Amino acid sequence: MQHTRTQDTLVGLFVASGIAGLFFLSLQVSNLSSFSQHDGYMITARFENAGGLKVKSPVSAAGVKIGQVSNIHFDTKTYEAVVTMNIDPKYNTLPDDTTASIFTAGLLGEQYVNLEPGGSESYLKDKGKIDITQPAIILEKALGQFLFKSAEEKSE
């Protein structure tokens, strides 16, 4: 009897530690605990150019992550990129004249949406739209313009 009881305890210990490992993976390692997609509210912004923005790219305000990009599509009428963002419901006091711009984290880092709150008294609601946007800075384009300009200055 003693033998089977220690065996039971060991099996219990094994199963418990295995489940603890799985819990550790899902809560500590992945993004499950931080923010889930389903309970946020949606806002959309139209950009001239979405650059390298991707679904699940972070949305931040003042450097703090407050949501993520949930959808990007191309508007065939206005030829703009329509970016849908999912914002954590904790942050429901964004003014409706908020500016959205696409920045790059670091020189080669991933792109993210930065929200700059304006001064309006009324807040953005679910399915709200951001009117003032600033497109992504395309490095090649900026570099091309810079080179073109310096060549022009030289020839003058």
Place this chain on the structure above:
Amino acid sequence: MINNLENLGKQTRSSFTKLGRGSFFLLQAVSGTLSVLPRPRLLLNQLYSVGVLSFLIITISGLFVGMVLGLQGYYTLSAFGAEESLGVMVATSLVRELGPVVSALLFAGRAGSALTAEIGLMKATEQLSGMEMMAVDPIKRIISPRLLAGLLAMPLLAGLFSAVGIIGGELVGSGLLGLDEGAYWSQMQAKLDFQDDIVNGMIKSIVFGFVTTWIALFEGYDAIPTSEGVSRATTRTVVNSAFSILGLDFILTALMFGEH
């Protein structure tokens, strides 16, 4: 010429019949799992020999694999000035690939070979025939609990392997190489997705556990009942399991992570 052709035909036929026997065996074993439920003691004993006894080798290997990944990753990433991404690298490679694959290979070596030898020896000493004489179905009594135990133990072991490995990478990264601990965890949490990475890794390990246990049990059950036959069956178990794990891993990876 004719002899060669005859040999080829013979081999093809025997490998097909083996595949057929294996599938039929699996069918019987799976249908027998229901009769394990009223007798959890059978499952518990097997969970002990398959899971608990593999616990130590899995955790220690996981720790060392994670530590090596931390070291190698650090040297490679620091060439690009991206040491901060060490956590992402260690965790992604462990959760997606190394956790399920390496723990399945170790599982095949540690538990699979033992299963084959045990069942092969039962067959060689005519214990299985003896059971049939007593109207006890050896599939239900011997095989099904072991299959269920392998299926349950494998994802737990793979999860442990990955978790311990990630902690090992952190020990090396922040303890030995002076990397920022916060960056290790926060970058990891930002980049790893529950559905894409953790769940897919678990699915992989369940598939590997199933295939490895099936191969081990079938090779034992199908072994030639002599000491040499049992030893050959044990070798075949380890070799075939390794092949199936690595081959299936390629297929599963292509299916799961193909779109990204």
